[in-house]
Structure formats: C-alpha cells, structure tokens
Amino acid sequence: MQPILKFDRLSMRYMTRAGQPVLAMQDISAQIGRDEFVTILGPSGCGKSTLLKIAASVLRPTSGEVWFDGERLTRPTPKIGMIFQQPILLPWRNVLDNVLFPIQMMGLSVSKHKAAALALLRLVGLSGFEQAMPGELSGGMQQRVSICRALIYDPTILLMDEPFAALDALTREELGIELLRIWSERKKTVLFVTHSVQEGILLADRVLVMTARPGRVAASLPIALPRPRTVNMISSKEYGEYAETIRGLIATTPPRPPEDKP
Amino acid sequence: MKLWLRGNIAAALVFVGLIVLWEVVCRLANVPVWLLPSPGQIIAALWSSKDILPVHIFTTTWEVLAGFGVAVGVGIPLSILIVFSDFSRKLIYPFLVVLQSVPKVALAPIMLLWIGYGTSSKILIAAVTAFFPIIINTSAGMEAVPIEMLELSRSLNSPPLKVFWRVRLPYAMPYVFSGMKVAMALALIGAVVGEFVGADRGLGYLILTFSSTMNTALVFGAIVLLAILGIALFYLVTLVEKIACPWYVVTNKNQYV
Numbered sequence: 001m002q003p004i005l006k007f008d009r010l011s012m013r014y015m016t017r018a019g020q021p022v023l024a025m026q027d028i029s030a031q032i033g034r035d036e037f038v039t040i041l042g043p044s045g046c047g048k049s050t051l052l053k054i055a056a057s058v059l060r061p062t063s064g065e066v067w068f069d070g071e072r073l074t075r076p077t078p079k080i081g082m083i084f085q086q087p088i089l090l091p092w093r094n095v096l097d098n099v100l101f102p103i104q105m106m107g108l109s110v111s112k113h114k115a116a117a118l119a120l121l122r123l124v125g126l127s128g129f130e131q132a133m134p135g136e137l138s139g140g141m142q143q144r145v146s147i148c149r150a151l152i153y154d155p156t157i158l159l160m161d162e163p164f165a166a167l168d169a170l171t172r173e174e175l176g177i178e179l180l181r182i183w184s185e186r187k188k189t190v191l192f193v194t195h196s197v198q199e200g201i202l203l204a205d206r207v208l209v210m211t212a213r214p215g216r217v218a219a220s221l222p223i224a225l226p227r228p229r230t231v232n233m234i235s236s237k238e239y240g241e242y243a244e245t246i247r248g249l250i251a252t253t254p255p256r257p258p259e260d261k262p
Numbered sequence: 263m264k265l266w267l268r269g270n271i272a273a274a275l276v277f278v279g280l281i282v283l284w285e286v287v288c289r290l291a292n293v294p295v296w297l298l299p300s301p302g303q304i305i306a307a308l309w310s311s312k313d314i315l316p317v318h319i320f321t322t323t324w325e326v327l328a329g330f331g332v333a334v335g336v337g338i339p340l341s342i343l344i345v346f347s348d349f350s351r352k353l354i355y356p357f358l359v360v361l362q363s364v365p366k367v368a369l370a371p372i373m374l375l376w377i378g379y380g381t382s383s384k385i386l387i388a389a390v391t392a393f394f395p396i397i398i399n400t401s402a403g404m405e406a407v408p409i410e411m412l413e414l415s416r417s418l419n420s421p422p423l424k425v426f427w428r429v430r431l432p433y434a435m436p437y438v439f440s441g442m443k444v445a446m447a448l449a450l451i452g453a454v455v456g457e458f459v460g461a462d463r464g465l466g467y468l469i470l471t472f473s474s475t476m477n478t479a480l481v482f483g484a485i486v487l488l489a490i491l492g493i494a495l496f497y498l499v500t501l502v503e504k505i506a507c508p509w510y511v512v513t514n515k516n517q518y519v
Contacts, residue, residue, distance in 0.1 A: 057417075058416060088410045092432050
C-alpha cells in the first residue's frame with residue numbers, strides 16, 4: 001500500500017544566535033500508512049516538533065523531501081490538520097465559533113457546517129458548551145475544542161504536537177482514550193508527538209523512537225496491543241516489554257554534544 | 263469584592279480628608295488667596311466665572327479628542343504597515359526612533375509657526391504627542407498572535423487580509439486600548455502645552471492668563487477642570503474597550519478574583 005505520508009532523508013540545520021550551526025535532525029526517513037496512528041517518542045530537544053512542523057510544511061527542511069499522498073509537499077494544505085500543545089483558541093469567540101474558525105478562513109459556508117460542528121462537540125462530550133467562551137473552560141475542555149476545530153474541515157492527516165502535555169495526568173489519560181475513540185469513529189492518519197512513553201505506546205499502531213540531537217529515527221516499533229485500548233493495559237506483560245524496549249533505545253543512544261562541530 | 267469596595271471607600275475618605283485639611287490650613291494660617299486659594303475659594307471662583315468657562319472647556323476637549331483621533335488614524339495604519347512589510351518596517355522605524363527621541367513639546371513653537379494660532383496647531387501637537395504609544399502598542403499587539411495560530415491560518419490557505427481581520431487585529435485590540443489610555447493622557451498634555459505657547463482660548467490659555475493676573479483661584483479652577491477632563495477621557499477609552507473587547511475585560515477580572 002502506498003504510504004499517505006513519506007519523509008525522505010530530512011535534515012534540519014540552523015544557526016544559533018552565536019552563529020554556531022546546530023544539526024537539529026539528520027537523515028530522517030519514515031513512512032506513515034493511511035489511517036495509521038503513529039506516535040513519535042524521544043527525549044526533549046530531539047527535533048520531534050521540528051519534524052511535525054516540516055510535515056505540516058510550515059517549516060522547510062534544510063534538505064530532504066516530504067511526500068503526501070504521492071505528491072511532493074511544498075506548501076501548507078488543509079488536508080493536514082494541526083493540534084498544538086496549547087489549545088490556542090480565539091478568546092473572543094465562543095466554542096462553536098472557534099470550531100467553525102477554519103471553515104470561515106477557508107471561505108466555506110459557515111451555516112452549512114454548523115450541524116457538523118455541533119456533532120463534533122457532541123462527540124467530544126461538550127454538548128451544552130457551544131456558547132461558552134474559552135476563558136470559562138478548563139484546559140482539557142479547551143483542548144477538546146481544538147480537536148473539534150481540527151476535525152471540522154476533515155483533514156486526511158492529523159498532526160498532534162504533545163497535545164496533552166499541558167494537562168494533568170488524569171485528564172491526559174482520559175483524553176488519550178477519547179482520542180482513540182474519535183480516531184476509530186472518523187478514520188484518520190495521526191502523527192502524534194509525545195515524550196511520555198506510556199502515551200506513546202498506549203495510543204499507537206507504531207512508535208517511532210527518536211534519538212537525542214541530532215534527531216534520528218532509532219527504531220520503528222509496531223505495537224500489537226489489542227484495540228480498543230484501555231489504561232489498564234499498562235499493567236500487561238506486553239506493555240512492559242514495549243516500554244522496556246523503548247526506554248532501552250532512548251538510553252543506549254549515545255549522548256551527543258549539542259553543537260555540531262564542523 | 264468586599265476588599266475592593268473597602269479600598270475604594272478608604273481612598274475616597276483620604277481624598278476628602280486631604281481637601282478638608284487643605285481648607286482648614288488655609289483658613290487657620292490665613293494664607294493669602296493669590297498664594298494658595300482654599301478649595302472653597304476655588305469653587306467660588308469657578309462658579310462666578312461659569313459663563314466664560316464652557317467655551318474654554320469645549321476648545322480643549324475638542325483639541326484633545328481631535329488630536330487623539332489623528333494619532334489613532336495615522337498610528338494604526340502605520341503599525342499595520344510595519345507589521346506586514348519588512349520593507350516598510352525598515353523604512354519607517356528609523357524615522358520613528360528619531361521622532362521619538364525629540365521631546366514633542368519642543369516642537370510646539372514650530373507647529374504654531376507653521377499652521378498658525380488656531381486650534382489646528384493644538385490638535386497637531388496633541389496628535390504628535392499621543393502618537394507613539396498607539397503605534398508601539400498596536401505593532402506589539404499584532405505581533406503577539408501565537409505563532410501556532412498563524413501556522414494554522416497558513417495551513418488553511420487563508421487570505422492574508424482575512425488573517426489580519428479575523429486574527430491579528432482582534433488579538434491586538436487589548437494592546438491598542440492600553441496604548442490609547444496612555445495616548446489620551448498625552449494628548450491632553452500636548453493640547454495644554456500648545457495653548458501655553460500661543461492661543462486665545464482653552465484651559466491652558468486660561469491658566470496662563472489668570473496666573474499673569476495673579477488670579478490664582480481660577481488657575482487652580484482650570485487645573486481642577488483639566489483633571490476632571492483627563493479622568494473623563496480616560497474612562498471614555500475604558501468604556502469603549504469594554505464594549506469592543508468584552509472577552510479581555512472578563513479574562514482580566516478573573517485574575518483578580
């Protein structure tokens with residue numbers, strides 16, 4: 001099967017303020033299958049977020065190419081949706097209008113999508129909060145709204161950059177399981193960046209483990225846990241083995257100096 | 263809430279107390295009215311000249327509002343240029359820096375020389391004085407949009423004008439308003455300075471005229487009127503802010519609860 005998203009030898013080099021070149025990621029190649037849920041796991045500063053920005057085409061790699069659905073990706077497209085660590089809702093718009101924001105920006109009919117927006121809010125358990133302002137919602141609820149905002153224009157791929165990292169542990173687990181439910185209901189390809197091993201395993205069909213800077217793909221690990229996943233699976237033997245493998249991969253990658261000496 | 267109310271009452275009491283103290287000191291020490299008029303004498307002086315005051319109050323108010331309007335009308339489009347085009351940023355910024363380092367009141371005599379004795383020179387001085395906080399705050403506000411929001415907008419292929427109108431401008435509004443509050447106060451200073459340099463009406467003109475005739479009570483009276491005008495204009499901006507960006511006022515309040 002043709003992959004929906006393909007990274008072809010991506011490298012990213014940038015200059016520090018002192019004028020030192022830094023190699024943030026090196027030679028990353030990976031393929032993401034259609035409807036696959038892939039998590040990217042790695043230590044902080046390994047270029048996970050950079051990779052996601054390149055996948056969204058809002059950042060250009062120093063070298064390498066991104067292929068989306070058989071075509072080379074050169075500019076951002078609404079077929080690739082984004083969810084960030086912060087919900088980034090517009091504080092002057094109520095929940096419903098925030099969900100409809102992409103529709104408005106794309107120049108589509110807002111009234112035609114209203115029913116879809118209401119259905120999405122129902123899907124994430126926010127019925128009755130349509131008229132609430134973002135400032136009145138908890139962090140978890142705001143992030144649910146931002147998930148709806150990403151789903152309303154029905155992108156093929158969802159890029160999620162540590163979307164639950166700013167939430168408390170309980171809300172985080174709850175939202176993870178909920179994301180899986182949404183994902184199974186509206187089939188999507190998901191690329192999910194996290195630095196939590198538990199989240200990385202529990203959500204994924206496959207985990208891409210990245211090394212510390214310069215970021216590389218150390219392993220691509222299929223997760224064969226049965227679906228639907230539950231939080232209780234973290235006490236299973238298989239989960240333990242996966243976690244051990246991943247921790248081992250991250251620990252054995254040789255630490256590198258942050259600066260890339262020429 | 264109770265604490266807030268108690269604070270306000272305390273402030274009002276201290277204020278009234280100071281005025282009473284002022285009155286008492288003036289009477290007991292027999293301070294001459296040309297040196298320091300008592301509050302009672304100031305009010306009496308204002309009352310006795312109530313027929314001549316309205317035209318001066320109106321003139322200064324008009325100068326401040328018009329000057330403020332010009333500052334907003336020029337400042338906001340300029341900040342938009344600065345934020346949206348690197349070329350115009352590089353073009354405009356050096357001039358801003360130069361203009362900012364000149365004390366604006368020092369320009370007042372030249373403005374009078376150029377455009378005359380009338381209200382338009384005061385409007386211009388008020389505008390030039392009020393201009394900077396508008397342009398600085400507006401540009402800062404439009405840059406304050408979270409980068410992710412701009413990335414999201416870009417991924418949706420949003421037209422730049424829509425991004426400006428739906429995202430950047432609303433994000434900038436609270437900044438614009440805090441700039442406007444400072445600008446309004448500066449516009450009042452600008453207008454009064456303009457009247458000092460040369461005018462035939464306005465509260466600044468009154469202060470100058472009455473102090474030259476040792477009518478200190480009316481000088482104080484004009485100052486009181488200027489203070490009231492300044493407070494009123496400040497609350498006018500606050501009121502417009504509450505109407506224009508209620509979400510900001512609400513989120514702000516939550517931080518103090």
